[in-house]
Amino acid sequence: MSIHELMFYLFSGMILLFSVLTVTSRRILRAAVYLLFVLVSTAGIYFMLNYQFLAAVQLTLYAGGIVVLIIFSILLTSHISQKFEPLGVKKMVFSALAVAAGALLSIMTILDFGFDTVVTTSQNPDMELIGTSLLSYEKNGYVLPFEVISVLLLAAMVASIVIAKKEKSK
């Protein structure tokens, strides 16, 4: 077994294990921490594929950003003694069925796709390439989605400031 395969099995095993733990844990902060482990393992797979930019994005955005936000909101809203009630049998069976159907569908789609077995040289896109193609309006340029997303983010930011702003006392 090559070192790559070993790492792949390690990371995917961790992803599977902690994904299951995330949804089955009855304490909310533990679920959040398991989610963090899932996201970090995913970043590990990106590192293994030599796509370091996406891995670092995964770490900053998901592990350092979204999980921190989730933990923040848990810290503000829930107490340590809080535990979720165990689910009823009926709910468990149906959610297991739904999950199995979803998994089956995705696996079938992946197997049906028929990937080309062409070996291309592994590319490691550097920051300059990513930066120029983000702002390029020619073919394969991403300036339109980039601008749309930035407008969306601006709107979200303005909205949150408006919500969080204190009312002026009269």
Added chain:
Amino acid sequence: MKFDIYDLGSFTSSFDQLLMENFSPFWAVAIEMVIIGIAILAFYAVVGLYLVYAERKVCAFMQCRVGPNRVGPYGFFQTIADLIKLLMKELIPIKNADKLLFNIAPFIVIIASFMAIAAIPFAKGLHAIDFNIGIFYIMAVSSMGVVGILIAGWASNNKYSMIGAMRSGAQIVSYELSVGLSLVTIVVLAGSLQLSTIVEGQRDGWFLFTGHIPAVIAFLVFLVAATAETNRGPFDLAEAESELTAGFHTEYSGIKFAFFFLAEYMNMFIVASIAATIFLGGWMPFHVGGWEAFNNIMDYLPPVFWYIGKTAFIIFIMMWFKWTFPRLRIDQLLTLEWKYLLPINLVNILVMAFVVLMGWHF
């Protein structure tokens, strides 16, 4: 095998060759990983211990005291004695705490700083991983440390820990922005995120000097924001001992407390190394473009000493901050970041982009 202190790259690559000849690639890589792991672990422990010693000595110097002077010459073994004491202390289990999270929190904090240290260039050729996104990687992995602090505060089931963790979280999340933006300013000047390229780019003068005023502003902003990000005084609200006993690590004892303590000092070391690498040239000796004789004299000191000297200088400045300024309130802290540092930083990036565009830098 040739050992050349001025260029350790030849040593490491010949060592790599030796392993590759004698073992299969799998085992060669595995052995290298173990060696680097042990080396970094040992480095981590030694530097952590002596930063604590340095802090106590600097603090004593600032307050006209002598500082630790009993264990060994000049108290040199004081922190080792402290470590032995901490190792032998009882680990107190907390009733009604979330045991699992309580126990993994110190590890999350320490792993985050451990991952960051792997990407730092210590000397020419002494660089464990050289990603093409070096700075971004360090920012990414060090942003995970705050998760450990938040978990520690929550899992302790203690109101002081909780308040400390919330403050620390708010502080780290907001100051990370300033740290990132001040680094981006220099990335604009260097044109690369790769740490080895950035160090090479300072061959004819450090970025602090070649980047004109925007580089100096970025350096100052980075120093302030990095001090805040490492939760050190005057920004140590997270463990303000007069109000919160010890903040998020109130309930921790023994070696688990030592982990938080060590991680805090190592985070200081990491931000100091980043500052030294980005602004002061890392292991690059002090060069002035065109002064050949002067540059040759400067080259006599091996790169690793340049690196240590610069890092120690930045660490000294950060300790100086801690023992000079009084602690800020939480609202002052957030005002400083959001109303002053962030706008300054954003304008500064524009100025730097303009300077680079016009070719005004050296």
